Amino acid sequence: MHYNLNNNPVIVVGGAGYIGAHVCKTIAKHGGRPIVFDNFSAGHKHAIKWGPHVEVDLRDRKATQKAFETHSDVKTVIHLASSIEVGIGEKYPSEFYDNNVSGALNLLMAMKYTGADRLIFSSTCATYGETQNMPLLETEVQNPFSVYGKTKLAIEHMIQSYHKAYGMKYVTFRYFNASGADASGEIGEEHDPETHLIPNALKAAAGLGPKMKLFGADYDTPDGTCIRDYIHVTDIALAHIDAIRTLDEGATTHAEVNIGTGEGYSVLEILTMIQKVTGLPVPYDISPRREGDLTQLYADATNAKKVLGFSPQHSDLENIIKTAWNFHRKQWE
């Protein structure tokens, strides 16, 4: 459904990152004005193409408040900025809590100060714990294993408190595995270090990286490898438009919503699809299981449809791999 944002401004915190850049492009396509707030710790200036940006670090409370003051007409904020590398969180929890939790608190305080009263927050399926209950419903117990998941759950709770006490409206998205790239190939996944399966497997297939490490082939799944729910980044971006529309229309004032496809693929199924799309086999070595990797994670995606009218349109696995391959090949040329 095409919703016109009527030239309204939207602050996109973390808009220079992988998902943020796709969100900005989609906001512009829907007639809105994305304003990126980012400290460029992981994002890229070249990924900001659809509006102005403010260089600001959320950990700096005063600077964050000032950035919001200069855009005090903005009502809607999308919060994607965070430390995301799970292994780093285990090693340096204090930096992780500082960036994610203190950063989010500063953001909430600045929003309250300027009267920006709508927030769309990027949480994660990593807030759920080990469970056999697949597909995962939003009502599943949240008992995160990693520091990363714990920081995201803490932010979810802070946002709920702001809603209860101050009436802040919100949609908290629990994304599953973001993947793929914009169809044009102009933006895509550029994490450094890259820990995600698809870009690393594509690099290995192209002969540009080391053999891929397949962490564990002895899981209790049909082929022994972990199962995840891969959702195209363009679909994730479109879900944000549905969230803005739903909050604008007052259809809901607060919601926690899984953003996934409802379908799981194993690591080996991904490698098979990569070979089909690229014509290249992915060289890999089997390594021991990584601590904290759950056997399988895939979403119950019905709530997103019910609450936001959202369902994925771009997330068939072949399209995910094709668009990612298209983006990375351009990068490597």
Ligand SMILES: NC(=O)c1ccc[n+]([C@@H]2O[C@H](COP(=O)([O-])OP(=O)(O)OC[C@H]3O[C@@H](n4cnc5c(N)ncnc54)[C@H](O)[C@@H]3O)[C@@H](O)[C@H]2O)c1
């Ligand atoms: N990529 C996935 O598969 C996935 C899955 C679930 C949830 N998420 C969540 O989605 C969000 C975006 O993920 P991504 O893959 O685009 O990550 P990314 O690292 O590409 O983007 C994050 C952006 O936030 C910025 N940032 C970080 N700390 C900041 C700070 N203190 N102040 C200002 N800017 C700061 C970075 O510079 C970067 O541009 C994250 O919050 C992540 O936890 C991602």
